[in-house]
Amino acid sequence: MSLNKIIVGSEEWCGLPxxxxxxxxxRVDSGAKTSALHAVNIIPFKKDGDPWVRYEVHPLQNDGKTSIHCESPVIDKRKVKSSSGLSELRYVIKSIISIAESTWEIDLTLTNxxxxxxxxxxxxxAMAGKMLVDPEASFQLGKLTPTLIENYYHIHIKKYSGLKIGLLASNPNLYSNRRIIEAGEEHGHKMEFLNIKDCYIKLDGENPEMHYRGGRILKDFDVIIPRIRPSxxxxxCALTRHFEALGVYTQxxxxxxxxxxxxxxxxQLLINSGLPIPTTGFANSPLDTDDLIQMVGGAPLIVKLLEGTQGKGVVLAETKKAAESLINAFKSLRANILVQEFIKEADGKDIRCFVVNGKVVESIMRTAAPGEFRANIHLGGTAQKIKITPTERKIAILAAKTLNLKVAGVDIIRGKNSPLLLEVNSSPGLEGIEGVSTKDIAGTMxxxxxxxxxxRK
Structure with a gap:
């Protein structure tokens, strides 16, 4: 009986004619019960009194400009738990699948x-009775060449009718950068990745210019989205400032x-706006180390490099002796540091509020991995959606406003008596928050x- 079944790997090309x-x-996943199709702009409507759904499919990964407009009868609404553990109510449709010259009807849920x-x-x-899976293999039925894919989809590429937007960053393959490019293309804008190290400036009172690798002059951009790594x-910032001087809007x-x-x-700016922060100390001389430690309530305490970000350059000193050694070591290297009280009640958790144009569009609770004190998903931590309090919302909005950031990741911890503001990130990552959210954060930007x-479109 198994001889009649199609042997597939963990990933395969198929068609939905x-x-x-x-x-x-x-992705061939026998651990998942229901099949799912990527869909955006999902809009329910009635046709002859029956429930239908209208939606767009971007069939190629990391490509928001190739778009298929679809309409299907709705056969069900089903609550599905995603791999991130969140339940979502999805529309269910039926479609023919084509694979290895065989076709049959399957159920598909629509989700972003x-x-x-x-x-x-x-x-x-969808695979029952039809397939056998070899999880160690992939593309058992063959790969498609870029030329063939282009032949399939060239008539479905969106014509740009929107803005010309440059994403100023360092790594085009970073999840956040890919998602912003894709979201811009989905909205009909012409997106271009601009590598920071390949840009250079012409300062001229009469004819200032921004040049790019090979001598190309960067002009006609309507928008620049800066996503600048700490280093x-x-x-x-010099490049961003020059784009501003050229009259380009920067997010x-x-x-x-x-x-x-x-x-x-x-x-200093945040506390001047009345925002609550953990008690923090800053000193230049190692002679003041003892008083600096006492100033923030003693050990355990946090030592932060002023130039660090995203959890890097942040160290927990659990004893006074460890704190003294750490502070003095940094000082001997002429590194500027902050010493900050350790909020034990936070229990390795913090809240990331994603603020866009003065509104908190999503909030997640991040929990540190076992043995870690930093709530960082890149260090093995976890994240989940959370409903924040009105006070926390006000803190996040005021923090972004104080630093004049249209897009910001605001980090808050819950102290013993009230929430405390940790820091504000001007290039917040999207992977963690989109991974547990049902919202299109890049699209919101x-x-x-x-x-x-x-x-206006």
Whole structure:
């Protein structure tokens, strides 16, 4: 009986001919019951009194400009738990699947799979009686060449009718950068990745210019979205400032980014706005180490490099002796540090509020991995959606406003008596928050730009 079944690997190309999708790469997952298809702009409607759904499919990963418009009858609404553990109510449709010259009908749930590695997931319901899976193999049925994929989809590529937007960053493959490019393309804008190290400036009173690798002059940009890594802050801000001088809208301006990266200066600005922070000390001389430790309540305490970000350059000193050694070691290296009280009640958790244009669009609780004190998903921590309190919402909004950031990641911990503000990130990552959220955060960033520029599609 198994001889009649199709042998597939953990990933395969298949087609959905009823949906006008000739090729889509699917993750073959026998651990998942239901199959899922990446869909955006999902809109229910009635046809002859029956429930239907209208939606767009971007069948190619990391490609928001190739778009298939689909309509299907709704056969069910089903609550599905994603790999991140969140339950979501999804529309269910039926479609013919084509694979290895065989076709049959399957159920598909519609969901935004931007945070996943594949545009389609093939679950065991669809495979039952039809397939055998070799989990160690992939593309058992063959790979598709870029030329063939282009032939399939060239007529479905969106024509740009929107803004010309440059993403100023360092790594085009970073999840956040890919998602912003994709979201911009989905909204009909022409997106271009601009590598910070490949940009250089012409300062001229009459004809200032921004040049790019090979001597190309960067012009006609409507928007620049700066996503500057910490090690490139000075140069990245110089480029952003020059784009501003050329009359280009920047989602976060250079001065706001620079002051957010200066931990000491940003904390001074934040407390001047009445925002609560953990007790923090700063000193230049090792002679003041003992008083500095006492100033923040003694050990355990946190030592932070002023230039660090995203959890890097943050160390927990559990005893007074360890704190003295750590502080003096940094001082001997002429490193600028902050010493901050350790909030034990936080229990290795913090809240990341994602603020866009003065509104908290999503909030997550991050929990540190066992043995870690930093709530960082890149260090093995976990994240989940959370409903924040009105006080926490006010703190997040005021923090972003104080630093004049249109897009900000505001980190808050829950102290013994009240929430405390840790820091504000001017280039907040999207992977963690989109991974547990049902919201299109990158799309929200693009919509905020459209609103600021009064852009009408």
């Amino acid at each position: 009823q949906l006008n999708i000739p090729a889509i790469k699917a 799979r931007d945070s996943m590695g594949y545009r389609m997931l093939l679950g065991r319901q 490139m802050t000075f140069y990245g 976060n301006n250079a001065d706001s980014i620079a002051q957010s990266r200066d931990k000491l200066y940003s904390l 693009i919509e905020a730009i459209e609103k600021d520029l009064k852009f």
